[in-house]
Amino acid sequence: MRLAAPTPEHFTSRLRSPAVAARVGVWLGIAFSICFLTGLVSHWAQDPGQPIPFPTSPSWGYRVTQGLHVITGTAAVPLLLVKLWTVLPKFFERPPLRDPRRLLLTSLERASIGVLVAAGVFLLATGLMNSSQWYPWAFSFRATHYAVAWIAIGALVVHVAVKLPVIRDALTSHVDDTRHDRPTAVEPGALSRRGLLRTTWLAGGVAALATAGSAVPVLRDVSVLGVRSGDGPAGIPINKSAVSAGVTGTATSAAYRLEVAYGDRSVSLSHDDLLALPQHTETLPIACVEGWSASGSWTGVRVADLLDLVEAPRGDVRVESLQESGPFRVTTLQDQFARDERTLLALALDGETLSLDHGFPCRVIAPNRPGVLQTKWVTRLEVQA
Amino acid sequence: MRTRAALVAVGVLVGAYGAWLLLSRQDPGQLASAALWLAVGPLLHDVLLSAVVVVVAALGARLLPRSWWAPATVALVVIGTVTVAAVPVLGRFGARPDNPTLLDRNYLLGWLVLTGLVLAAAALGALVGSRRRRHPGD
Numbered sequence: 001m002r003l004a005a006p007t008p009e010h011f012t013s014r015l016r017s018p019a020v021a022a023r024v025g026v027w028l029g030i031a032f033s034i035c036f037l038t039g040l041v042s043h044w045a046q047d048p049g050q051p052i053p054f055p056t057s058p059s060w061g062y063r064v065t066q067g068l069h070v071i072t073g074t075a076a077v078p079l080l081l082v083k084l085w086t087v088l089p090k091f092f093e094r095p096p097l098r099d100p101r102r103l104l105l106t107s108l109e110r111a112s113i114g115v116l117v118a119a120g121v122f123l124l125a126t127g128l129m130n131s132s133q134w135y136p137w138a139f140s141f142r143a144t145h146y147a148v149a150w151i152a153i154g155a156l157v158v159h160v161a162v163k164l165p166v167i168r169d170a171l172t173s174h175v176d177d178t179r180h181d182r183p184t185a186v187e188p189g190a191l192s193r194r195g196l197l198r199t200t201w202l203a204g205g206v207a208a209l210a211t212a213g214s215a216v217p218v219l220r221d222v223s224v225l226g227v228r229s230g231d232g233p234a235g236i237p238i239n240k241s242a243v244s245a246g247v248t249g250t251a252t253s254a255a256y257r258l259e260v261a262y263g264d265r266s267v268s269l270s271h272d273d274l275l276a277l278p279q280h281t282e283t284l285p286i287a288c289v290e291g292w293s294a295s296g297s298w299t300g301v302r303v304a305d306l307l308d309l310v311e312a313p314r315g316d317v318r319v320e321s322l323q324e325s326g327p328f329r330v331t332t333l334q335d336q337f338a339r340d341e342r343t344l345l346a347l348a349l350d351g352e353t354l355s356l357d358h359g360f361p362c363r364v365i366a367p368n369r370p371g372v373l374q375t376k377w378v379t380r381l382e383v384q385a
Numbered sequence: 386m387r388t389r390a391a392l393v394a395v396g397v398l399v400g401a402y403g404a405w406l407l408l409s410r411q412d413p414g415q416l417a418s419a420a421l422w423l424a425v426g427p428l429l430h431d432v433l434l435s436a437v438v439v440v441v442a443a444l445g446a447r448l449l450p451r452s453w454w455a456p457a458t459v460a461l462v463v464i465g466t467v468t469v470a471a472v473p474v475l476g477r478f479g480a481r482p483d484n485p486t487l488l489d490r491n492y493l494l495g496w497l498v499l500t501g502l503v504l505a506a507a508a509l510g511a512l513v514g515s516r517r518r519r520h521p522g523d
Contacts, residue, residue, distance in 0.1 A: 078466035121426030154400025161392030224495025
């Protein structure tokens with residue numbers, strides 16, 4: 001037996017056809033576009049500066065965009081795998097070495113495909129791993145996932161532009177049309193082309209349903225592969241525990257005080273002082289960047305009322321947590337969130353005192369915000385006007 | 386042609402912005418790690434996964450009767466691709482002792498149930514298909 005790299009002629013299935021690739025490609029392109037746009041929304045929401053203020057309504061907005069981001073990315077895995085299968089013969093095409101002009105163009109096109117595949121696989125793989133909090137790498141997930149998304153979308157636009165005539169032909173003719181097929185792609189497969197396409201949609205749907213329960217409560221029992229069952233203290237999962245934040249001592253200490261400051265004015269409040277202030281209850285979701293979300297009934301003091309104690313003017317609020325380190329120890333609560341009536345410094349969840357893992361003694365809960373910015377174990381609010 | 390050239394130009398610009406974002410915000414050690422992970426995906430797919438698929442397809446074609454090919458392919462595509470997407474939860478690599486709310490399902494059991502359901506549906510499809518072939522008048 002002689003081992004040699006296959007050539008495109010070795011692939012004989014008539015399923016490996018541009019007629020199939022174009023149809024899967026359309027949905028894959030839509031999936032990547034949804035992920036890109038919802039990803040931009042998430043990076044906008046997490047930008048502390050926000051040249052254009054992120055809206056505070058609807059309160060479930062971020063929950064929907066981020067749930068959609070992760071569900072769409074998961075459903076894209078079967079689409080991408082089938083798409084790559086249909087075009088695999090192209091990988092083994094020999095370069096046209098004798099024609100320098102064609103060689104250059106082919107090399108450029110193949111380089112753009114290489115970038116697209118590398119970026120596409122990277123985004124889906126790191127995204128899924130991030131949603132299960134598995135980080136076996138040294139790079140920053142957030143910065144790299146964001147940068148590679150721009151690379152993927154750029155390479156996708158180039159790919160569509162290069163293939164536009166084939167795509168147009170494929171989509172406007174019957175799925176069994178053979179105009180753009182390789183000469184050897186004639187063998188009937190186990191499935192018809194229509195059958196393979198339906199199988200692909202089915203696989204994408206199953207992947208979505210099997211994981212979506214982390215964001216869509218009605219699917220909890222169906223989503224056997226979801227990263228979270230949705231359960232936790234008071235029915236809400238947590239991301240960072242009090243132990244890992246190193247706050248078990250400081251958060252439960254009798255010396256705990258919340259400081260509210262503006263310029264040289266400040267007030268210092270104990271947990272009892274906070275409980276003595278007017279309490280409000282709001283139903284708001286915790287929606288994590290990792291795609292899971294859960295709605296809770298939160299009770300506590302309006303942040304706007306606290307800021308009025310130091311007669312602070314409007315402006316962004318610097319929120320400081322008791323946690324010892326981490327990128328979200330200090331966060332910015334933008335003016336529009338700080339002054340929204342629904343934004344609370346919550347002391348209770350579902351009628352019970354906040355558990356330590358949910359941020360006891362008090363945490364920020366604001367409408368339409370990424371979970372990482374709903375700062376827990378808050379010890380200081382400072383208006384920066 | 387002009388539209389396509391314009392699209393290529395837009396794509397190159399957008400991609401270049403991404404490359405600049407990638408290269409300008411992290412130190413060399415982080416970039417090396419990102420480069421490794423960017424390269425690993427296509428390698429794993431093109432060399433390993435696609436070869437596994439070719440071998441499994443050849444084995445299936447040899448071992449299974451012709452009437453089973455279609456349902457077996459449907460089942461394999463669904464189970465195979467969903468399993469790839471489920472690797473992080475099946476391995477529970479991100480689980481942490483201090484957070485019982487993360488990765489809190491029995492994923493192996495869930496996967497077995499899902500796989501069983503897909504296989505059962507495929508077997509049903511095969512039976513119905515072969516009966517139809519035997520009694521084409523039904």
